Amino acid sequence: MLKKYGMVTTFLISLFLLSNGYAEAPDIVKLALLDGPYKEMPLVPYLSEYEKAYFAGVEVAAKIAKKYNVEIKYKSFLYGKGSLDILAEIPKISQWQPDLIIGPNSSDQVLLLRNYFPNVMVLSAYASGDALQSLPKNFYSTFLPDSRIMELLSKFVKTKFPQRNIYIIVQTDCKQCVDASRLFIANHKKISSATKITENKLIMDDIKSIDSRRLMVGHTDDVILVFNDAYYAYNVFVTHIISSFPNKDLIFISDQDNWSNEVDGQVHKFDLTYESYRIGPILFDNNLLEFKNFSEAYYQNYNKKPSDAISYLTYRTILSAIEALHQFHPSILNKNMRERVLYSYFAALQKNPDWFRSNAYGIYRLTSKGEVLVEKLSIS
Incomplete structure (x- = not known):
């Protein structure tokens, strides 16, 4: 009789544990973080802020x-700002x-990984170069490809500045910039064939050495598009150029996303002596359940609201793999975790080729107190 009661008790305890989610051990995912913060933010005081946000x-x-x-x-593998420094982290x-x-x-750094990591899912939160499409299918970016971003940007420039020439x-x-x-x-010629477009390719390693007046001869009235590899460097470049034209209302546009502060929702005056715009995803949307979940969890961790775009984009990229695991279970249950991540992510992409990519983009304008979202763009 005691034995029978013991069996019943054991069964009831097991049932209780199962119903409360304690019976099954958690799945463990080993996550490697491969990033180059020194390239995104070379100044030491801000480097630590970048790393904290990341x-x-x-x-x-x-x-x-x-x-x-x-x-x-997770384990971080951070590399220097040299173009090939990333390769030293591969064997590690x-x-x-x-x-x-x-x-x-x-994007250029992701392309260097082409012949490595053949059996592990490699995700990027920001890479947008169209050349990424030539990589093996285990490479994916949760950022919209440049072909679609440039289509959006071209339409904005045509609508906002229809009478101006374009200086690139x-x-x-x-490579991604070129x-x-x-x-x-190519996009702009389709919709505005009469617009004069001039392209100037240059080395931008030492911005202070660039002769601004020579560079801008005949183009101070143009819309100036700057395609470079980091938003921080873009702002340094713009500041350098405008110092030579204090009385000229220059117009600049960047395609680089800002890792730092997201728009705070306040209305700021357009108080700069020049105009600077940026195209990028609209991220901090309190109407989205996904962002609400992130914001609440962030507040629980840090007792403050999130403010940096890179925090949210990094979060979303990791969550894209976790959500894929949740929705698409491998038919063979004894696959190891690496195989399960691959299987589930491939299944997610088959269902939705734009898995976890933002479907809301906008144009931001820079002010002395931060960026302001000035226009929402419709993605086709």
């Missing part, structure tokens, strides 16, 4: 992942054997 996104993703019964164990990552890699934010300044040693310029020109 890892805040990772920590919030790990917090949310627990709701899916997934435990994220291979030795650690991650299940998932959140790769570089630079391109960082010549940046490709983006080519895509923009």
